[in-house]
Amino acid sequence: MKGSxxxxxxxxxxxxxxxxxxxxxxxxALEKILDLAHSDMLRAYGKLILSERLFQAFMELPMEFRNEWLLMLNEKNNV
Incomplete structure (x- = not known):
């Protein structure tokens, strides 16, 4: 009983x-990405503020992959 x-x-x-x-x-972090359209930035922002894990994954990517990854993320959820 003492243990419980x-x-x-x-x-x-x-x-x-x-x-x-x-x-x-x-x-x-999003503003550091060159050539990211405002609409894509807003879509990505909306997703990243909701998921800490998604933001951590984004930050682990090398800078040269972040733009393409965000665009793929936006496409995946709009299909």
Missing amino acids: FQYALKSLEPLELPKVTHPLEILA
Whole structure:
């Protein structure tokens, strides 16, 4: 019984909040991409602010792949 009580106390400890990137940081990363049309930037921004994992994947790409990847992401969800 003592073990289950200790477990119950642990379940009341506050959970660590997941990392959330500030929207200004996402916008700044998108603005660094040359030749990205405003409409494509807005579509990508709308997706990246909703998914931290998607933004992390975007940031791991080399700069020369980011524009094409965002365009593919936009196409994939518009089909």
